[in-house]
Amino acid sequence: MKQLHKSSPTHAPSPAHAPAPKSAKPTRPGPRSWIGYLLREQRLLFVLLGALIASTFFLLRPYLSLTASSHLPDARPLFSFASRSGVPAGFRPPPRRVVVTGGAGFVGSHLVDRLLEQGDSVIVVDNFFTGRKENVAHHLRNPRFELLRHDVVEPILLEVDRIYHLACPASPVHYKYNPIKTYKTNVMGTLNMLGLAKRIGARFLLTSTSEVYGDPLEHPQKETYWGHVNPIGVRSCYDEGKRTAETLTMDYHRGGGVEVRIARIFNTYGPRMCLDDGRVVSNFVAQVCL
Numbered sequence: 001m002k003q004l005h006k007s008s009p010t011h012a013p014s015p016a017h018a019p020a021p022k023s024a025k026p027t028r029p030g031p032r033s034w035i036g037y038l039l040r041e042q043r044l045l046f047v048l049l050g051a052l053i054a055s056t057f058f059l060l061r062p063y064l065s066l067t068a069s070s071h072l073p074d075a076r077p078l079f080s081f082a083s084r085s086g087v088p089a090g091f092r093p094p095p096r097r098v099v100v101t102g103g104a105g106f107v108g109s110h111l112v113d114r115l116l117e118q119g120d121s122v123i124v125v126d127n128f129f130t131g132r133k134e135n136v137a138h139h140l141r142n143p144r145f146e147l148l149r150h151d152v153v154e155p156i157l158l159e160v161d162r163i164y165h166l167a168c169p170a171s172p173v174h175y176k177y178n179p180i181k182t183y184k185t186n187v188m189g190t191l192n193m194l195g196l197a198k199r200i201g202a203r204f205l206l207t208s209t210s211e212v213y214g215d216p217l218e219h220p221q222k223e224t225y226w227g228h229v230n231p232i233g234v235r236s237c238y239d240e241g242k243r244t245a246e247t248l249t250m251d252y253h254r255g256g257g258v259e260v261r262i263a264r265i266f267n268t269y270g271p272r273m274c275l276d277d278g279r280v281v282s283n284f285v286a287q288v289c290l
């Protein structure tokens with residue numbers, strides 16, 4: 001009877017006769033062998049080079065595709081080293097479609113200049129209560145500029161990427177002329193523009209004012225200061241109107257997911273400012289000059 005080989009623990013075969021070890025189950029290579037593998041034949045160098053090329057391609061891709069299908073006339077240069085607009089040299093965002101309410105006013109018209117200069121397409125919505133067409137007349141022949149006579153108290157439907165909401169009389173002379181209209185512009189106008197922003201997914205900027213602090217007891221005012229206000233004064237149509245506009249802006253942000261910005265602008269002065277608008281700087285200049 002053929003003797004089957006039995007391996008007995010007490011009689012270990014001599015090494016010469018030890019059966020070849022069954023091929024050990026392949027053990028997983030340890031980290032050291034992975035590192036050696038990568039470093040041999042500059043494999044790590046080639047991996048890093050590949051990652052650099054891939055990331056550069058995906059970073060440049062939005063700008064390269066823009067050249068091919070850029071439909072906007074005289075779109076901005078893709079690589080601009082003149083960073084006059086404060087955008088770091090190199091990449092600039094693709095051109096946008098924006099609406100500026102109150103864009104024929106003092107601050108708004110300078111904003112329109114800057115937006116067109118950086119290559120955006122701009123729609124100005126203004127009822128010319130205090131704004132003037134000559135503030136934007138130099139853009140009327142620009143194909144990327146449109147001017148709409150419209151009162152933001154009534155809704156408007158536009159397809160844009162950004163909404164800059166400045167429509168509101170800013171000087172006491174003008175906003176006290178018709179306080180109820182001033183408050184309606186701040187409330188209904190802001191509601192209409194926020195509703196548009198939510199509807200089309202546009203980013204919304206509200207130009208608010210230092211008047212939201214009222215007659216402040218804290219100097220200088222931090223943004224976290226709630227103010228010292230009078231809700232029933234003759235200036236409250238503007239002060240409370242802007243506070244309500246800020247409330248609506250934040251509620252559309254918190255509840256409606258609208259991306260918003262609020263800028264509380266203090267005393268401004270410069271070209272296109274009305275000398276007779278009763279504001280502190282224009283009053284000072286008028287008294288000096290006249």
Ligand SMILES: O=c1ccn([C@@H]2O[C@H](COP(=O)(O)OP(=O)(O)O[C@H]3OC[C@@H](O)[C@H](O)[C@H]3O)[C@@H](O)[C@H]2O)c(=O)[nH]1
Binds near residue numbers: 101127168170
């Ligand atoms: O109901 C209105 C009232 C005013 N407007 C327009 O809104 C523009 C306001 O421009 P103004 O020159 O009077 O005022 P400014 O440009 O100085 O201030 C403007 O921007 C900064 C904000 O803080 C102010 O609240 C805003 O009025 C004007 O073009 C005016 O015609 C409307 O379009 N609708």
